[in-house]
Amino acid sequence: MKAIERLYEYINFKGIKATPFEVRIGLSNGYLGKQLKRNADLGEGILLRIIENCQDLNPIWLLLGSGSMLKDSYLENTIAGEKQIAENFSLKTDKTKSRQSIPLFDIQETTSVAALFRNQEQEQPTDYMTIPNLPKCDGAITVSGDSMYPLIKAGDIILYKKVKNNIDTIFWGEMYLISILDEDGNEFNMIRWIQKSEKGDQFVKLVSENEKHEPKDLPIQSINGLAIIKASLRVNSMS
Template identity: 50%
Template sequence: MTSVRIPLYSVDAIAGVVEVYEQISDNDPIAYLEIPNLPKCDGAIYVVGDSMYPLLKSGDIIIYKVLNNIQNILWGEMYLLSIVQDGDAFITVKYVKQSASPGWVTLISYNEHHQPKDFPIESIRFAAHVKASVRINSMG
């Protein structure tokens, strides 16, 4: 059984969201995860927010593989994204689907209280395919 050593990064340590991957790559990991039989991954971060609840809860860890070309998105899959809209940058975890509008994508939350939202595909500055998640149910 093979294990992959995956660096766990702190999003709090990332100053600029637009440069997510560069910032993550330049920061030292806060820990490493080893999970048997996991596909090749580039890193892991903690989830913040409730848009993917109950599938992902705030505090869960997602493990991701960086997408080098946005044109290689697997429609319908879950991604860690850095998006710039009207000069504001943010990180989100969403399902990515093709929009009815050419050149746009629809981001869908698992939490039904969050509405789907369309964004121009060029507003995505960073995308990483979420390959796995880890949940800690008890801290004691």
């Protein structure tokens, strides 16, 4: 088995499709698929880019197939009879914190997701989460939609870091929690990949993981709140 085949094994394990993975690490669209079909080797530069961006991936396993796929930093804890798996696809610029208390909000009880962006301190969290070795997070909420399925599904918890809704603060190809106000003042909340729009610098393209949801170009000025997704947590009940 070659490195390209092991990389696809890792991508499938993470629940990430090849195209958004290529966007995340700066590869051209379809590059990995072409290499897989040709059974070709990955160049040194590509391998370094993968290793730098996939911080939980064991480079020895990727290159040689030895050892386990993931480093020891991949968290798997069993608490009160429930298996919790924290999946984190970190940017190489992220600095992890050994311990932090992250407020968990119920968006059904808060004023709105936009309120969490404006002045989160005025909202009362339902609980706090402590997960070691994560990047700095401002809060967490439970997902209710299917737009990012199967990567993220209803009932999963996402942990986010608030950012300014400004073109200069966006990391293209990353996943964001977005609050949008339409012309009638109605608020819509969603999780999407944010990509560059062909309509120009005043627009962004919102892309779902779920193929049933069409991509949409959106004026930046209609974004009412923006937060980058730092991690997701899925709880699988065990009998």
